[in-house]
Amino acid sequence: MKRTITRLLMAPSVILLLIWMIVPLSMTIYFSTIRFNLLYPGQNNFVGWMNFEFFITDPGFMPAVLNTLILLISVLIITVVLGVALSALIDKPFFGQGIVRVLLISPFFIMPTVNALIWKNMMMNPVYGVFAWISQSLGLEPIDWLSDFPLMSVIIMVSWQWLPFAILVFVTALQSQDTEQKEAAQMDGATGWHIFRYLTIPHLSRPIAVVVMIETIFLLAVFAEIFVSTGGGPGYDSTNLAYLIYNQALLQYDVGVASAGGLFAVILANIVAFFLIRAVGKNLTV
């Protein structure tokens, strides 16, 4: 009886959430099974798996999947490793600590589009970018980052954007580390490295798991940086799944194939999530 009432009372919110999730999903599934090209209105007949076939056999598909994974893993490694190192570095009080912290965190406040523009026009531009100037003053040939190393350029931009998030989480976590434990280790003969290795890293394992999880959600769908800087090119060198789907839907006006691509992205995200949860998720229990 009590159970029924509980369920009844919970029903409205559960139903609302279900609709919220199921309507877009089922519409995507529906679109993916019909011919739906904006250039040919009215010809919305059922086509079965054809949209999926088109998407998977698209020459951009394999590069896009690979680029998505490379981008995800590289940015995760860069932000976690640099994030832990920098947070540990600025944990001890020093002169100007507050300003340094604000500066380290500020890239997070810059929107992805602006971030990409800054990197594209001010840092990586082969003629008047900062990197070009550095190369030239060292007597080297300037590198045209966006055309020669497009994916690497995107990785640098996205890492710059997400490193502050990692630092923010790790700095907060380090502040909750027990000082008496560090002192006890110090008396036990531990060096700074030992304390970092045996106390700080284990202490950070849960924040690291959180950072990896949250970043994964956003990094699978990186779009603005690619759109603004490389436009997915040259060729498909910096196209990821999100950009490929955009390409299908809005450049080729094929909503059907784009929906199929969207469903594939959901599957990929689930596969990645499965491995991630197995790898780091055990830190989140208890």
Added chain:
Amino acid sequence: MSYLTITELQKHYDSYHALRGINLSITEGEFVVFVGPSGCGKSTLLRTIAGLESSSEGSINLDNRDITELASSKRDLAMVFQSYALYPHMTVADNLSFALRLAKVPDSEIAEKVRSVSASLQLDPLLDRKPKELSGGQRQRVAIGRAIVRQPKVFLFDEPLSNLDAALRVQMRLELARLHKKLGTTMIYVTHDQVEAMTLADRVVILNAGQIEQVGTPLELYRQPNSRFVAEFIGTPKMNLLEVFDITRQDSQLSLDIGVGHINFPNNRINGPVPSSVKLGIRPEHMHLVEEGGDFSGKIELVEHLGSEAYTHIQLDNQQTIIVKAPARSNIQDGQLVQIKIDLDEVILFNDSDRVISKLAEDATND
């Protein structure tokens, strides 16, 4: 022979003078307790000995070696922290062996040492557990075990029992006393709890405002404090202080006018010349409620029954309030008029600058 010698130790923080010239020598195997009110510098002193704080001036010598500037790991000391500071990601066994592993002691030797320590502290069933799966008392034992396993020259304890509940605290106190008897290692123990200080210590160091107020055995401090601070700090409830309004010299004694009566105090128990004004200190347990023939009288304001005894708060005729320890079932009522008899031998006199000027009664007879 002194084992640990502290000479003229000073500690300045930015704007705060935490230790103001500490001189102390501790012999090998001694159990020394630092006690004092919060902010007196007792923890700072311990942490300076441990090397967790650097000293501003002065030196620390341990076993004929100057350790003032040495890193804490090289000082041959082990510390038990207030929060136990167990390494949360390691099992009990790993916690115990951490220092030995860092020192690259051979595995077989580590295993042997961990086994003997865990056996002596009854940690065997807990060796595979993580600290968060242990109770407070068990964590405490692991923290002590982690200190013992290194076989240090001196154990340092920083208020180790303050996180335990009352019953466990008494039990751990006993275990610490046993441990000291068994190991015979020098121990330095910081607490703000005078009961811990009195029961555990061979010698108690009372600190006040960054200075050593007095050093002595628990009984010496109780019977022969050298200042008002020590007299009031040791003993519960704290010592009563009575204003002396007038001193009249008689042949071999002084007649002290305390406003509600006169106390005759033998002349030969006073160190040096008699000052013009004194205060009289008497502990609650050295006064007795009597039917008649008391030294002065007062009205009972409040009785606190503790079961084993009762603290009676008495208002004297001159509005001063004193506390007298009475037997548990003395059948006294609030508002009742009583006579108070004091043990003259236990009276202590203070001069204007709160130093003690009286001697023990048994010392006086030898004059």
